[in-house]
Amino acid sequence: MNVFNRWLARFLPEDEYGVDDASGMNKRYKKFRLSLLTTMLTISMLPATITAAIGYFQYRDLLQTTEKEQLLWNLEGAQKTMQALINELHSSIEFVVREDRCDEILDQDTLDTMLIRLKLKYNGFVDLGVIDSRGIQLTYSGPYKLRGYNYRVQEWFDQVQSHGFYVSNVFLGYRNIPHFVLAVSKKRPDSEDYWVLRATINADTLQNFISTINTKASDDIFIVSRTGKLQTSSHFFGNAMEYCPICETSSPIHEIFKLEGGMGDVLQVSAPLENTPWMLVLVKEKYIHQAAWSSFRQRLLLIFLGCSAACLVISYSLSTMLTNRIRETDEKRQSLLTEAEHSNKLASIGRLAAGVAHEINNPLAIIDQKSGLMQDLLGLTEDFKYKDKFYTSIAGIQNGVGRCKAITHRLLGFARRMDVILEEIKLNELIQEVLNFLEKEAMYNRIHVELHFQEDLPTIYCDRGQLQQIFLNIINNAIDAIGKDGLIEITTKLQESDVTVRIKDSGPGIPPNILKHIFDPFFTTKAPGKGTGLGLSITYGLVKKLGGDITVNSEVGKGATFEIRLPVKPDKSAKES
Amino acid sequence: MSEIKVLIVDDEVEFASTLAERLELRDITAETVNNGKDALSTILVRPPDVVILDLKMPDLSGLEVLHGIKAHDPSIEVIMLTGHGSTSSGIEGMERGAFDYIMKPIDLDLLLEKINQAYEQRITAGKQP
DSSP states (O other), X not given: OHHHHHHHHHHSOOOOSSOOOHHHHHHHHHHHHHHHHHHXXXXXXXXXXXXXXXXXXXXXXXXXXXXHHHHHHHHHHHHHHHHHHHHHHHHHHXXXXXXXXXXXXXXXXXXXXXXXXXXHHOTTEEEEEEEETTSBEEEXXXXXXXXXXXXXXXXXXXXXXXXXXXXXXXXXXXTTSOEEEEEEEEEOSSSSOEEEEEEEEEHHHHXXXXXXXXXXXXXXXXXXXXXXXXXXXXXXXXXXXXXXXXXXXXXXXXXXXXXXXXXXXXXXXXXXXXXXXXXXXXXXXXXXXXXXXXXXXXXXXXXHHHHHHHHHHHHHHHHHHHHHHHHHHHHHHHXXXXXXXXXXXXXXXXXXXXXXXXXXHHHHHHHHHHHHHHHHHHHHSOOOTTHHHHHHHHHHHHHHHHHHHHHHHHHHHHHSOOOOOEEEEOHHHHHHHHHHHHHHHHHHTTEEEXXXXXXXXXXEXXXXXXXXXXXXXXXXXXXXXXXXXXXXXXXEEEETTEEEEEEEEOSOOOOHHHHTTTTSTTOOOSOTTTOOSOHHHHHHHHHHHTTOEEEEEEOTTSOEEEEEEEESSOOHHHHHO | OOOEEEEEEOSOHHHHHHHHHHHHTTTEEEEEESSHXXXXXXXXXXXXXXXXXXXXXXXXXXXXXXXXXXXXXXXXXXXXXXXXXXXXXXHHHHHTTOSEEEESSOOHHHHHHHHHHHHHHHHHHHHOO
């Protein structure tokens, strides 16, 4: 949980008192939204991507395995067929060299007949020769004059003698036509000597045969020697007798590789043909690009894209919504904090003011009494030179005391818990009454008062005296602000369950730095002695006490507008505070 | 003898003495004490007609002294001096038997009027029983 919190704190917009400039906060929220979006996308997309990837590879493997099995199965079939061909060739030769026939086929005519018979069966037979154990060809039937040719030194001769059967690789030989040699050795029944029958067969036989087993399952089928020489022509690797480096192997293989110049991967499987030096090879191209695979990929891509789009839309709207919510909450909290701070400040200043007022009140009472006594005594004294001066001085003291008294009374009034006496009040009438007090002053200063009263304003339950003080203070301030020649507009209106009174003056307006402090006690812009700086702070306190609210809007050069909002029926807290 | 006897109870010595002097100049016998204890002991020895009683004092508060005075002699009238311009504490004093209250700094003429009213009340109340 701790780790989570720390992680969360890293990208949540920090709550800094210092940062109150809008662009800084905006940047912060933007960053937060981006982080949130990234995180949500990661969280939602990661499993989807992993699942898609697993599905992709799993299905590909499955398809590969299936196809490989299919190809191996084909290979097995082809291998059997080829094996059958070789066995048949073998047995044909074997038939010729039955033990008792040795002397028979030494006869040229017999051998010729044999060759004709074999040719009838397999067109590829070219020649036949009988060789004795010394390697000398005793009889030969075929197109060349090879009688008496000595094969003693040739490798195949040793091999056929020791194994009894031999199949050579395809080679060109004298004739320059691809062919291979089939040889069988037999022991003479009457001696220890061997004799060998050698047959040459054109490679066409192999080629023709392999062409018949070309299946649809593979793209290429061919025979290759263990040294990599092609025995039959290959679709991919060239004609017979050419060298195929990839095919050079002596053990069964199945592998996947990239074919040069080909289309993608190629699967190749091979198996040895028994009793021959050959490998049978099957190759399948584009083995993965089947309909099943491509449609699977399309569907997977479609689903994945759909998921991604949904995730993106949801994440985007969620993160935007969340950020907006947080921003709103932050702003609300910030404004509440500011308000609380302000009323707190006012309250503490109020308490301080009350303390000061109370402390000053006592010495003030003493000064008041002493000057009164002096006045009394002066009245009992005969005339003397400066008696009048004394009188005026005492009057001056008492005037000063009177002003102090007014201040302390207002200060105390600001702080004390006043009893609110609720009564039905017609606000329009009350404002008219207050205006009656100020009529003369406004008239002297040529200030016109315009009234925009909502006629059917409901009666409100409020304290008459305090309301009078509130409007007196604000209208008086407006008159002071205008000085001479101007307009005061007073508007009353019902808004929801509140009555609002807007008092707009055409004065010089209030600069923003002063606007901030306008409800602070002792804050005044009037000349010393002219104002106490308490009028608006008292007004503020009174409005709050009555359960209402007061706001001020002003711009330099555009006058000031005070808006007082009062509930039609105050809640309980208004009565107590 | 119709001279009104007033006892001024206030911890501010200068205030009390000056007020007493000014009342004396207006033919009112005024005595001063500076705490609640002295006030309660003085009314036993020289019972006044009217007590001018400060609400806020160290030791015994104005309301406590008011209670003591009324317990001793309910016919002695008390005018409360409220220091903190609040009517509520003055009203509280009146609910507990004070004749009236007056705010500091006081208007002497208003005080004289209240003293006379209080005195008259005491006289009529004294005659009744």
